[in-house]
Amino acid sequence: MDTDAAHVYQMWMSPRARGYGLSKLLLNSIIDWAKKSNRKVVCLEVTIVNEAAVNLYKSIGFVAAGETQTLREGSALLTQTMILELCG
Template identity: 50%
Template sequence: MNSLNIRVINKKDWAIYKELRLLSLQDSPNSFGSTYEHEIKFSKEEWLSRLDPDNQSKYALPLIAELNGMAIGLTWGVLHSSSDKTAHVYQMWISPSVRGQGVGRLLLQKIITWAKEFDLDYVSLAVSTINVAAVNLYQTTGFEPYGALKSLREDSVLSVQPMRFKL
């Protein structure tokens, strides 16, 4: 890869975040708990609110991957409380044009490193069982299935498999 950069995003990046999030929901509608139809209705204030540290968990790591200045990937690491021993991965998405080139693994490594700084026990996520490429990425990164399958969304027949990485 030429010039790949992974960085934390904040309120000034709201438009980039909105664009990536909506792209992810359109590209991979069977991979997320939310839908494009739901989030396209969000106001600018809602997008800003998601990236406002005063409105989110104090332990959030919203990341984007950029290749030659173009945003190509997104994920969030979240620690729900200071007493929690597990970090959670949400909104993981990589542009189809760069899938399979290691961007997802680099994003996961950033979250794993961040979780180690908090001296946590695990990093967890849930992956759609039909997304074979994502399941493979998580398994080859060291995530293992745990727990029962869950419904992707209340109205969905699709399932997600909880997975976790032992730190």
């Protein structure tokens, strides 16, 4: 197990709760925890058709890493790994 990385496996916000900045608050809390836990990077995967999520992650500083992959066998959906390198 990679102890230098913190992983966000799934994040979903109820449609009624969207648009209030709650996702950004949650991600910033995860990032703060990762820093305090001496992690060097935060990793996640996002379905690339979810532009709102991709844009959220980019606005925080996540960048695409590697090639896109299918969500699961037989799926037409593609996912992209994104990482945020932590400084200090």
